[in-house]
Amino acid sequence: MAASGEEVRNMQVILKDYVAGFPKESDMNVKTGSIKLKLAEDESSDSAVLVKNLYLSCDPYMRGRMTNSPVDDPDFSPFTPGSPIVGHGVAENLRNSSKFTLLMCPFPYYTGILGMPGMTAYFGFYQVCSPKKGERVYISAASGAVGQLVGQFAKLMGCYVVGSAGSKEKVELLKSKFGFDDAFNYKEEHDLVAALKRYFPEGIDIYFENVGGKMLDAVLLNMRFHGRIAACGMISQYNLQQPEGIQNITTVVFKRIRLEGFIIFDYFDQYPKFLDFVLPYIREGKIVYVEDITEGLERGPSALIGLFSGRNVGKQVVKVTNE
Amino acid sequence: MAASGEEVRNMQVILKDYVAGFPKESDMNVKTGSIKLKLAEDESSDSAVLVKNLYLSCDPYMRGRMTNSPVDDPDFSPFTPGSPIVGHGVAENLRNSSKFTLLMCPFPYYTGILGMPGMTAYFGFYQVCSPKKGERVYISAASGAVGQLVGQFAKLMGCYVVGSAGSKEKVELLKSKFGFDDAFNYKEEHDLVAALKRYFPEGIDIYFENVGGKMLDAVLLNMRFHGRIAACGMISQYNLQQPEGIQNITTVVFKRIRLEGFIIFDYFDQYPKFLDFVLPYIREGKIVYVEDITEGLERGPSALIGLFSGRNVGKQVVKVTNE
Structure with missing residues (x-):
């Protein structure tokens, strides 16, 4: 059992400086050094933990924190250049040598299906989208951490579900593994409005928005009256110096569309409810x-x-160690 | 009492052809002729009416019907070139010579505060905006048919209310007659983002959206977390061949904003509830x-x-007749 005061090897991913445009590997440094283990509380306290990181989560929202745009929300505050990048992950408590088994699921699950992305899919779909059986659901970035779950939740509810992704392999995954009714590769469609019209001839009731930009514009033209758009993220815009303009926003008026952004941090207190479900x-x-x-x-x-x-x-996911 | 079969003078406003860009007077013809009065039902039926128009309502949504863009909604279907422009109004039933007094309010009120604009303000504010006492409310086109009422409703609820309009006279009206906390002339502001920051240093909880375009973009940057935007209309965009792009839509995600379009036609069955209130x-x-x-x-x-x-x-409002 590791003890306070012990010197251990430690690897860090350091953000060199704030990033403009697409982030590159060279925007970060991997630094290996050693740190002296230190307990924040009294060594004898039962609540004092000493953690060893096992798995780290890579999430699109982290891109925002690589930019120096001050926001009021601590979850989105800028990283500090010269310091390690901060994120979510799964760690072992070294003060308790029996590895906690966490509900019998594989450890990486806690960065995904049982972590932020799982909750994002669950609360985003069931609470923000107000879905009804038989509705037509479209999901962009559909094979991603969140999208693959939204699609499965929507199928469980009896919806018609189509997803888009950026490769043939991902499109196959959507149809064969996740049970989507249909799927397409958005990179092969030069006219997104027409593509969506093909998969949703009667329009879209629910759009689970992960990408933004041109896709959102095309979706707006294909939404049905009283449609709902859960804006979970807009990854296509995160690396642009100047965001793409949305041309078709006036359709929200005459189609009575609800476009609603949400952040999963607001739902963390409902984690037990999510676990009971999933x-x-x-x-x-x-x-x-x-x-x-x-x-x-x-x-x-x-x-x-x-x-x-x-x-x-x-x-x-990044697996930190095999030890 | 006018009778079926009688020949009467009749004036019509005819749409010459579909309109591109800003509508001009010359896009319409005023035609005076005569028509023969005709009852749709049996002359002796009590439900048969013979109407004489007294007041007609001019509403921004009518612009959309002057364009040949087919929509699924009969309320927004294109007008027919060569035929009269259709709208809402107040009419007298000539088959009943005692003018109906309609709840003791002036007739034009039924095109405004007791008509579509009144219901739009009421349901848009109370149902779409989910307002709470003390919240900060911003209204564009605030002296218009809808905006002036939204501001008064918001003040009744104990909100802080600021409106914008396009002339000094209107700004004065907002402050002196309608009791807004503050108001500004958007035409005198070259930086709308900064102007809104001045009136809402802590941000906007509720935006009642009547104009769209650059104003919406500026508002998005000034919204508070969990803010709501009721999209009632976007009049600045109705006459553009190519709409202005909205650059700041990604803010709806991290600010958890709800942007919701609505159309008052969906609330007509709740008219009695509105009357009881107003x-x-x-x-x-x-x-x-x-x-x-x-x-x-x-x-x-x-x-x-x-x-x-x-x-x-x-x-x-257009007053059709003095007779």
């Missing part, structure tokens, strides 16, 4: 989850920036 | 209403297009 489905194999696990923290920068070119297939 | 306030003088009444149907085209340059002060 765990039985996982145990019965009725919901599956695909992860893209990168081995080694030294490959963390590459894993993180891969999110913005869509290189990951499924939830991007 | 009539006591009108009778007690706690809510006032400013109308801009144009005399004579021959001046209808001018009154209608005046909406798009903001020439009207208050609700634009």
Whole structure:
């Protein structure tokens, strides 16, 4: 059992400076050094923990924190250049040598289906989208950490579900593994308005928005009256110096559309409710989850920036250690 | 009492052809002719009416019907070139010679505070905006048919209310007559983001959206977390061939903003509920209403297009007859 005062090897991913445009590996440094373990509280206190990181989560929102735009929200405050990049992950408490088994699910699940992305899909779909059986649901970035779950939740509810993704492999995954009714590769469509019209000849009731930009504009023209758009993220815009303008926003008026942004941090107190819902489905194999696990923290920068070119297939996780 | 079969003088405002860009008076013809009165039902039926138009309503949404863009909604279907422009109004039933007094309010009120604009303000504010006492409310086109009422409703609820309008006279009206906490002339502000920051240093909770375009973009940057935008209309965009792009839509995500379009036609079945609310306030003088009444149907085209340059002060009505 590791003890306070012990000197241990420690690897860090350092943000060199604030980033403009697409982040590159060279915007980060991987630094290996050593740190002296230190307990914040009295050594004898039961509540004092000493953590060893096992898995780290790569999430699109982290891009915002690589820019020096002050916001009022501590969850989105800028990273500090010269300091490690901060994120969510799964850690072991070294003060308790029996590894906690966490509800019998694989550890990386707590960065994905049982973590932020899972909650995002659950509360975003069930609470923000106000779905009804039989409604037509469209999901962009549909094979990603959140999208793959939204699609499965929507199918469980009896919706018609179509997703888009950026490769043939991902499109196949949507149809064969996640049970989407249909799926398409947005990179092969030069006319997104026409593509959506093809998959939704009667229009879209619910759009789970992960990408923004031209896709949002095309969706607006294909929404049905009283449609709902849950704006979970707009990853296509995060690396642009000047965002793409949305031309078709006036359609929200005459189509009576609700476009609603949400952030999962606001729902953390409802985590037990989410677990009660999702765990039985996982145990019965009725919901599956695909992860893209990168081995080694030294490959963390590459894993993180891969999110913005869509290189990951499924939830991007970094496995910190094999020890 | 007028009778079926009688020949009477009749004036019509004819749409010559579909309109591109700003509508002009010359897009319409005023035609005077005569028509033979005709009852749709049996002359002896009590439900058969014979109507004489007294007041006609000029509403921004009518601009959309002057364009040949097919929509699924009959309320927004294109007008027919060569035929009269259709709208809402107040008419007298000639088959009943005692003029119906309609709850003791002036006739034009039924095109405004007791008509579509009144219901739009009521349901838009109370149902779409989900207002709470003390919240900060911003209203664009605030002296217009809808805006002047939204501001008064918001003040009744104990909100801080600021409106914008396009002339000194209108700004004065907002502050002196309608009791807004503050108001400004948007035409005198070259930096709308900074102007809004001045009036809402802590941000906007509720934006009642009547104009769209650059104003919406500036508002998005000034919204508070969990803010709500009720999209009632976007009049600045109705006459543009290519709409202005909205650059700041990504803020809806991290600020958790709800942007919701609505159309008052969906609330018509709740008209009695609205009357129960508004009539006591009108009778007690706690809510006032400013109308801009144009005399004579021959001046209808001018009154209608005046909406798009903001020439009207208050609700634009056309008084058809003095008879």
